[in-house]
Amino acid sequence: MDSQDPASGADPAASTPAPVTRRRFLAACGKSAAALASVGVIVAAVRFIYPPSRRWLRWPRVVAPFQAIAAVDTLPVGEWKLFSIASVEDESPPKKRSVWVLREGDNANAFRVLSATCTHAGCQVAWKSTRKLFVCPCHGGTFEADGNRKSGPPQRALAAVDHQVKDGQLMVRTDDA
Numbered sequence: 001m002d003s004q005d006p007a008s009g010a011d012p013a014a015s016t017p018a019p020v021t022r023r024r025f026l027a028a029c030g031k032s033a034a035a036l037a038s039v040g041v042i043v044a045a046v047r048f049i050y051p052p053s054r055r056w057l058r059w060p061r062v063v064a065p066f067q068a069i070a071a072v073d074t075l076p077v078g079e080w081k082l083f084s085i086a087s088v089e090d091e092s093p094p095k096k097r098s099v100w101v102l103r104e105g106d107n108a109n110a111f112r113v114l115s116a117t118c119t120h121a122g123c124q125v126a127w128k129s130t131r132k133l134f135v136c137p138c139h140g141g142t143f144e145a146d147g148n149r150k151s152g153p154p155q156r157a158l159a160a161v162d163h164q165v166k167d168g169q170l171m172v173r174t175d176d177a
C-alpha cells in the first residue's frame with residue numbers, strides 16, 4: 001500500500017521530525033562537550049605558542065624613568081652581567097625585573113642591554129657562555145647573544161632595553177623587562 005499523500009506526492013513520514021529519544025539527547029550532549037573540549041585545547045595550544053604580550057595588555061603604558069644600575073668602570077668588557085631593576089609600576093607585591101648587560105668595548109657607550117624575561121611565558125633566561133646563548137629554564141627556549149630567538153617555543157626576540165651612560169653610571173629604562 002502506498003503511504004504517500006496523493007495530493008502533494010510527499011511522504012508525510014519524511015517531513016515529521018524524529019522524536020528526541022534519550023539516546024539521541026545523550027549523543028548530542030556528548031558531541032557538544034567534545035566540541036567545547038576541542039576549542040579549549042586549541043585555545044590553550046595557541047596561548048602556549050603565542051602567549052599574550054604583557055606589553056599589549058597594559059594600558060595606559062607607564063614610561064619608566066632611567067635608573068642607574070652600575071658604575072661603568074665596574075663592568076668588565078666582554079662579560080654578560082645580570083641586574084635587577086625595581087619596578088616603577090604600582091604592582092603589589094612589587095615585581096623585580098632583570099636585564100642582561102654586556103659591555104662591548106672600552107668606549108663607555110658600548111653597551112648591549114637585553115631584557116632577561118623570556119618572551120614565551122616570562123621565565124628568566126640565563127646566559128650560557130659555553131654555548132654563547134641565552135637559555136630559558138622553563139621550556140628550553142634559546143636566544144642568540146643579540147637577543148634574537150634561536151629555538152624553542154618563544155616567537156619573539158628578547159626585548160632590547162633603553163639605556164644611556166650618565167655621570168659614569170649605566171642607566172636603564174624599562175617597563176617590560
Ligand code: FES
Pocket residue numbers: 118119120121122123136137138139140141152153154
Ligand atoms: S618561558 Fe617557555 S621557553 Fe621560556
